[in-house]
Amino acid sequence: xxxxxxxxxxxxxxxxxxxxxxxxxxxxxxxxxxxxxxxxxxxxxxxxxxxxxxxxxxxxxxxxxxxxxxxxxxxxxxxxxxxxxxxxxxxxxxxxxxxxxxxxxxxxxxxxxxxxxxxxxxxxxxxxxxxxxxxxxxxxxxxxxxxxxxxxxxxxxxxxxxxxxxxxxxxxxxxxxxxxxxxxxxxxxxxxxxxxxxxxxxxxxxxxxxxxxxxxxxxxxxxxxxxxxxxxxxxxxxxxxxxxxxxxxxxxxxxxxxxxxxxxxxxxxxxxxxxxxxxxxxxxxxxxxxxxxxxxxxxxxxxxxxxxxxxxxxxxxxxxxxxxxxxxxxxxxxxxxxxxxxxxxxxxxxxxxxxxxxxxxxxxxxxxxxxxxxxxxxxxxxxxxxxxxxxxxxxxxxxxxxxxxxxxxxxxxxxxxxxxxxxxxxxxxxxxxxxxxxxxxxxxxxxxxxxxxxxxxxxxxxxxxxxxxxxxxxxxxxxxxxxxxxxxxxxxxxxxxxxxxxxxxxxxxxxxxxxxxxxxxxxxxxxxxxxxxxxxxxxxxxxxxxxxxxxxxxxxxxxxxxxxxxxxxxxx
Amino acid sequence: xxxxxxxxxxxxxxxxxxxxxxxxxxxxxxxxxxxxxxxxxxxxxxxxxxxxxxxxxxxxxxxxxxxxxxxxxxxxxxxxxxxxxxxxxxxxxxxxxxxxxxxxxxxxxxxxxxxxxxxxxxxxxxxxxxxxxxxxxxxxxxxxxxxxxxxxxxxxxxxxxxxxxxxxxxxxxxxxxxxxxxxxxxxxxxxxxxxxxxxxxxxxxxxxxxxxxxxxxxxxxxxxxxxxxxxxxxxxxxxxxxxxxxxxxxxxxxxxxxxxxxxxxxxxxxxxxxxxxxxxxxxxxxxxxxxxxxxxxxxxxxxxxxxxxxxxxxxxxxxxxxxxxxxxxxxxxxxxxxxxxxxxxxxxxxxxxxxxxxxxxxxxxxxxxx
Numbered sequence: 001x002x003x004x005x006x007x008x009x010x011x012x013x014x015x016x017x018x019x020x021x022x023x024x025x026x027x028x029x030x031x032x033x034x035x036x037x038x039x040x041x042x043x044x045x046x047x048x049x050x051x052x053x054x055x056x057x058x059x060x061x062x063x064x065x066x067x068x069x070x071x072x073x074x075x076x077x078x079x080x081x082x083x084x085x086x087x088x089x090x091x092x093x094x095x096x097x098x099x100x101x102x103x104x105x106x107x108x109x110x111x112x113x114x115x116x117x118x119x120x121x122x123x124x125x126x127x128x129x130x131x132x133x134x135x136x137x138x139x140x141x142x143x144x145x146x147x148x149x150x151x152x153x154x155x156x157x158x159x160x161x162x163x164x165x166x167x168x169x170x171x172x173x174x175x176x177x178x179x180x181x182x183x184x185x186x187x188x189x190x191x192x193x194x195x196x197x198x199x200x201x202x203x204x205x206x207x208x209x210x211x212x213x214x215x216x217x218x219x220x221x222x223x224x225x226x227x228x229x230x231x232x233x234x235x236x237x238x239x240x241x242x243x244x245x246x247x248x249x250x251x252x253x254x255x256x257x258x259x260x261x262x263x264x265x266x267x268x269x270x271x272x273x274x275x276x277x278x279x280x281x282x283x284x285x286x287x288x289x290x291x292x293x294x295x296x297x298x299x300x301x302x303x304x305x306x307x308x309x310x311x312x313x314x315x316x317x318x319x320x321x322x323x324x325x326x327x328x329x330x331x332x333x334x335x336x337x338x339x340x341x342x343x344x345x346x347x348x349x350x351x352x353x354x355x356x357x358x359x360x361x362x363x364x365x366x367x368x369x370x371x372x373x374x375x376x377x378x379x380x381x382x383x384x385x386x387x388x389x390x391x392x393x394x395x396x397x398x399x400x401x402x403x404x405x406x407x408x409x410x411x412x413x414x415x416x417x418x419x420x421x422x423x424x425x426x427x428x429x430x431x432x433x434x435x436x437x438x439x440x441x442x443x444x445x446x447x448x449x450x451x452x453x454x455x456x457x458x459x460x461x462x463x464x465x466x467x468x469x470x471x472x473x474x475x476x477x478x479x480x481x482x483x484x485x486x487x488x489x490x491x492x493x494x495x496x497x498x499x500x501x502x503x504x505x506x507x508x509x510x511x512x513x514x515x516x517x518x519x520x521x522x523x524x525x526x527x528x529x530x531x532x533x534x535x536x537x538x539x540x541x542x543x544x545x546x547x548x549x550x551x552x553x554x555x556x557x558x559x560x561x562x563x564x565x566x567x568x569x570x571x572x
Numbered sequence: 573x574x575x576x577x578x579x580x581x582x583x584x585x586x587x588x589x590x591x592x593x594x595x596x597x598x599x600x601x602x603x604x605x606x607x608x609x610x611x612x613x614x615x616x617x618x619x620x621x622x623x624x625x626x627x628x629x630x631x632x633x634x635x636x637x638x639x640x641x642x643x644x645x646x647x648x649x650x651x652x653x654x655x656x657x658x659x660x661x662x663x664x665x666x667x668x669x670x671x672x673x674x675x676x677x678x679x680x681x682x683x684x685x686x687x688x689x690x691x692x693x694x695x696x697x698x699x700x701x702x703x704x705x706x707x708x709x710x711x712x713x714x715x716x717x718x719x720x721x722x723x724x725x726x727x728x729x730x731x732x733x734x735x736x737x738x739x740x741x742x743x744x745x746x747x748x749x750x751x752x753x754x755x756x757x758x759x760x761x762x763x764x765x766x767x768x769x770x771x772x773x774x775x776x777x778x779x780x781x782x783x784x785x786x787x788x789x790x791x792x793x794x795x796x797x798x799x800x801x802x803x804x805x806x807x808x809x810x811x812x813x814x815x816x817x818x819x820x821x822x823x824x825x826x827x828x829x830x831x832x833x834x835x836x837x838x839x840x841x842x843x844x845x846x847x848x849x850x851x852x853x854x855x856x857x858x859x860x861x862x863x864x865x866x867x868x869x870x871x872x873x874x875x876x877x878x879x880x881x882x883x884x885x886x887x888x889x890x891x892x893x894x895x896x897x898x899x900x901x902x903x904x905x906x907x908x909x910x911x912x913x914x915x916x917x918x919x920x921x922x923x924x925x926x927x928x929x930x931x932x933x934x935x936x937x938x939x940x941x942x
Contacts, residue, residue, distance in 0.1 A: 077792035134797065160799040188799065269807055293800075295807040344804065346796045375794060402794050433795075459793065484792070 006031075010039045019044050038062050045069070046479075046504050048086055048110065049529065052559045053094035063095070065104035065129075072507050072553050073457070073482055075109055076134060079509060079551065081535060083566045089116040090564075096123035106131040117142030121149035128180075129155035136162040140191065144170035151175070154207075155183040165191030172197040181205040185212035187236050187267060192216045203228045212236025215269045220248045226255035234288075235259070237267035244274045253278040266290035266316075273301045283308035287335075292316040292342045299353075303328040314338040319354045319375060326358030330365025338371035343402060346375075356383035363390035371396040379436055380408045384418025388425035397422055398433035404460040407437035414438050420445035423453075433457040443467035447474025455480040465492035472499050482507040490517035497525050505555035516545030518552055522572035529561060530554045532570040823913060829857050829890075829921035840913040846905055850892065857921060893920050 004012075013036055016022055026036040041064040045051060048068045057063065070086025088110050095102055102124040112135045120127065127150045140163065146156065147170055171194050174181075181201070186193070193216045202208060202225050210233060213222065217238030226232070242249050252275075256262075262282045271294050283289075286309050291297060297305075299322045306312070306325070312333040319341050321329075329336065339362060341354055356379045363369060363386065370393040379401050407414055415436040423429060423446050430452055434442065438461035446453065447470035454477055462468070468488040471481065473496065481503065489512030500506055500521075515532070522530035533551035534543075561571045823840040836856050843849045892904040895918040904912070904919070 074792060076797045077795045078798055079792045134799065160797060162799060269803070293803060293807065295804055342800065343794060343796060346794050346801055346804075375796075400794050404790070404793055457795075459795075485790075 006035050009035050013039050017042075041065055042104075043067070047555050047557075048091070049562045050504070050555060050557045050559075053091045055559065057094060057098045057100060061098075061100070063100050064102060065106075066091075066095075066102065067106040067108075068110060069108040070110035070135075072505065073109075073480070074484065074507055074509070079484070081533065081566075081568060084533070084569060085562065085564055085566070086110045087116075087564060088112045089119070092116045092119045092123065096120075100124070101126055103127055104129040104131075106133075107135055108133045110135050111137040112142070113137050114139055114142035114145070118145040118149075121145045124150075126152060128152050129157075129183075131155065131157040131159070132161050133159040134161065139164040140166045140170045140189070143186075144173040147171065147173040147178075148175065151178065152180055153178065154180050156181075157183055157185045158188050159185065161188050163189055165189055167191045169194045169197065171201060174201050176204070179204050180207065182207050183210040183234075184208065185210065185236065187212040187214050187238075187269075189214045189216075195221050199224055199228065205229075206231075208232065210234035210264075212266060213238035215239050219252065219275075223248060223252040223255045226252070226259055230255075230258045231261055232259055233261050234264035235262050235267070236265075236290075239270040240268050240275060241270050241272040242275055244272070244277075249275060249278065257281050260285070262286070264288035264290075266293075268294035268297065271296040273297055276301055276305055279305065280308050284310060286312055288312075288314040290314075290316040292318055292340065294318065295320075295344055299325045307332055309333060311335055316340040316342070318342050318344040320344045321358075322353045323355055323358035323361065326354065327361045327365075330361040333366060335368060336362070336366040337368050339366075339369060340373040341375055342373075343375040346402070353377070356380050359383060360386050360390075363387040367391065368393065370394055373398045373400075375400045375402060377402060378406060378409050379415060379418065380410050381413060381415055381418035381421075382408075382410070384415065385421040388418075388421035392425050392427070394422065394426040394429055396431040397426065397429060398431065398457070399435055400433065401435045404435050405437045414441070416441040416445065420449075423448075423450040428452055431455040434461055435459060439463050440467040440470070443470040447471050450475055452477055454478060456482070458483045458486055460485045462486045462488060465489055465495075468492035469495055472496055478502075479504045481505075483509070483511060485510040487512055490514055493517050494521060497521055500525065500528055500554060501556050503556065505553065507551075507553050509551040511548075513549055513552055514545060515543055515547050515549050518549055518554075519545065519572050521554070526560075527556055527558070528554050529557050530572045531565070532572065533568060534570060535568055825894075825916055825918050827853060827856070827919040827921070830923050830926065832857065838919070840916060845909055846912075849904075853892065853919075853921065889924055890921050891924055893922050894918060895920070 009032070013022070013025060016025060019042070022036060022040060026033045037060060039062060040060045041062055043056065043060055043063055043065070044067045045056070046069050048070050056066075068088070068091065071080050071084060074080060075084070086109060088107060096119055102120075103126050105120070105127075106129075110132075112132060117138055120130075122145075130146060130150075130153075138161075143156075143158075143163075146153065153174075174197075178201075182205075184201075184205075191214075193214065195217065198213075198217065199221065202211065208229050209231065211225065211229060212234070213225075213236055215238055217225075219239060219242040222237055222240070226235075242252075256278055259282065263285055265279065265282060265286055265288070268291060273296065276297070283305060289306075289309060289312055291302065291305075295318065297318075297320070299320055302317065302321045303325045306315075306328055309315075310332060313335050315329065315333065315336060315338070317340070321341070326341075329339075341358070344353075354374070354376045356376065359372075359374055359376070359379075360383050367390065369391045372394065373396070376399070379399060408418070415434075416439055419432075419434060419438070419442045423432070427449075429450055432446070432450065432453060432455070434457070440463045443462060443466070446456070450456075451474075453475045456471060456475070456478065458481075465488055467486070468483070469492050471478070472492070478499075482505075484507075488508065493508070493513050494517055518530050518532060522528065531553045532549050533553065535550070565571055824837045825840060826835050826837055828835045838849070838852060838856070840849070843852065893901050894904050894912070894916045896902055896915045897917060901920070907915075
């Protein structure tokens with residue numbers, strides 16, 4: 001029952017921004033549903049195949065900002081073949097046809113063609129923001145189309161995409177009267193850039209707050225850009241290599257000093273360590289520092305830099321910082337909330353420079369730590385227990401021991417107790433990734449204690465179906481479960497089929513699940529798409545039900561089987 | 573001998589008559605259990621070295637999960653149970669059903685998996701993300717006894733096995749067939765199967781990233797985004813080359829030669845002295861100069877030795893010149909090498925007769941470059 005006219009309700013709903021809350025609002029009654037429906041501007045779709053573009057548009061005709069995610073997470077690690085899916089084009093086509101006033105598009109792990117970028121650039125006159133994360137399928141020609149046609153473009157954010165660089169002058173395609181840029185990130189591009197165009201573009205973008213350059217932008221250009229954009233808040237350097245005794249270097253030092261708004265620093269894909277001192281002046285105000293691509297910096301340079309970063313909240317770094325370096329982080333960065341330590345040599349586990357010691361030091365020195373991604377040589381239960389005691393606020397805890405089934409090197413025990421301590425102590429844990437030698441016991445703990453857990457990644461762990469069942473039964477809020485190389489089979493998969501309707505998706509690869517069980521599941525649960533990725537030449541008909549499937553990906557959907565699946569994906 | 577190996581061997585021996593398809597040159601396509609798969613044989617033009625039957629070092633063939641001391645014995649038993657169970661099967665399908673459900677090890681399903689991983693390995697062997705299945709294959713085949721007719725070339729470890737793998741993979745063409753062979757995740761639980769078999773002893777002639785690749789065992793592990801893995805690989809390569817000095821990775825300049833129908837390009841950064849550069853240029857342009865001195869007939873061409881060529885290039889016929897930043901043509905060899913590569917924009921192999929203006933220097937130059 002409405003005591004207020006619709007407009008008032010609409011105004012009230014404007015204050016409700018969380019997707020979950022808005023979803024709840026729409027369930028209250030028919031009129032609230034209708035008002036919410038027409039006033040909804042931002043939509044988040046975690047799995048692009050859970051709904052179709054047409055239904056989306058019908059449901060939310062006022063759509064202005066769309067977030068879409070395509071391939072399953074494990075596609076990042078080459079577990080999903082190319083052409084699996086996740087194509088952007090149908091979405092753009094449908095929105096263009098229905099004249100949706102799209103302004104923002106954020107994509108993750110989608111296949112984005114130049115065609116779709118071109119169509120996008122021509123179909124949405126108010127288009128303002130394009131964020132592509134881990135996408136592929138486009139070239140710099142597509143970027144040129146966006147640059148040329150999106151007159152009101154504010155953000156072009158390319159994060160870790162595979163872009164075919166045609167070395168075209170896409171940057172020159174920004175029209176001379178385009179002055180609206182606020183964010184420009186092309187760090188992932190491999191090719192040359194028209195430096196003069198870049199300088200002109202930056203010069204005519206007074207609102208530019210975030211600029212992340214690629215490797216092709218040399219040192220002296222960086223200096224000139226900083227002179228033109230002292231208002232920058234977020235800077236990603238290109239090539240940071242020069243003679244520290246040169247005039248150009250001194251000029252850069254001066255330029256950096258005039259940039260007193262910089263709070264976030266990244267880049268350094270190519271770096272001359274002796275030039276890092278130019279950056280020290282901005283360190284004291286930095287809240288985000290990303291040196292995870294700066295392979296040229298050794299621990300000693302890293303620690304020297306970090307010693308100035310007292311206000312740091314997020315740090316992404318390579319493991320060459322070492323345990324001692326992490327000790328410096330611990331004693332300097334008291335505000336640290338997020339730490340990511342990446343492997344500098346991912347495939348040479350023997351050389352990983354950080355161990356459990358570094359993590360313990362950070363946990364002791366940084367009580368606000370709530371998000372962790374840590375690639376290390378080894379981990380002990382004792383360390384994890386200590387970390388759990390020191391930091392109870394973890395929301396994300398992702399540990400990757402480079403040797404995936406390594407036990408506690410001190411006790412030779414599995415790491416069940418360590419992870420158990422983490423889930424027991426961190427009541428707000430939402431995301432967890434496990435590694436090391438693990439038995440069913442760790443899953444018992446997870447099911448028992450990780451009540452807020454939404455995403456769990458498991459590899460090479462567990463002994464039996466019980467492990468998976470503990471998780472499925474205990475983690476009520478579980479949304480995404482991804483499992484590889486674990487001995488979980490049909491019994492676990494089929495025990496509670498309804499559970500999958502409460503989740504976004506389940507990935508199981510190299511487990512014990514058979515084709516027959518997948519078929520059963522698909523048959524009993526029409527609201528799920530059960531996909532088998534089969535990369536052999538066997539056709540579906542030759543495979544017996546008893547045979548194990550290599551990769552299974554299932555997800556809930558309201559639109560049934562997708563029409564764009566390639567040959568190697570079987571939709572059961 | 574350990575029980576499990578024995579078990580495996582027995583099975584294998586009883587299996588001698590099992591279908592093994594010969595793909596022509598001795599490379600038999602096998603699924604991960606070492607059994608041939610009739611249905612998808614269509615490739616392999618590789619002739620393998622004769623190591624098929626030898627080199628079985630049983631001791632070193634122990635399948636182990638994880639590092640020494642970290643073994644999970646259960647899994648191993650399951651593994652060998654699986655082996656013994658499965659070897660009897662008619663391997664028409666890459667995915668083998670679990671006959672009895674005992675074997676809970678996860679190798680079975682992996683047969684067809686990781687296709688990309690494997691072809692990635694082969695295609696981009698020098699990339700960091702080149703997971704080498706070779707090692708895994710070896711380990712498996714060692715366990716299953718080399719006498720098995722299904723032994724696959726690409727599983728044969730020997731000092732050449734690394735190369736075998738590459739060769740066989742490349743010539744196999746269809747990735748499908750390749751993947752079936754590889755017992756990919758047989759060893760997934762053993763990410764550092766460095767014991768015994770040592771890829772380093774192979775003559776993989778790739779750069780050091782192949783040694784790195786050798787240690788990478790499993791597709792998708794560690795879970796590092798491929799973008800990141802690739803970028804770091806490039807970065808470290810560049811940093812090595814740059815060696816702390818400012819500069820970019822490659823410095824390509826065009827090289828022309830009078831009378832040659834087309835130009836070449838060389839990366840000056842790959843050389844550190846004038847001598848290296850000149851010998852590289854000799855090699856590159858030898859095909860053109862052959863014509864000059866071979867006017868006596870075809871036979872001469874074959875006989876033309878490098879030293880004769882050298883004389884050609886540096887003695888009397890040709891001089892090496894370069895165009896510098898200011899656009900002037902200079903004689904190569906006057907300035908220190910480092911300075912030279914900073915200023916050189918283009919190279920030209922000129923006939924001495926054209927280099928009259930520089931002639932007085934010619935004799936000295938030939939001393940320098942020789």
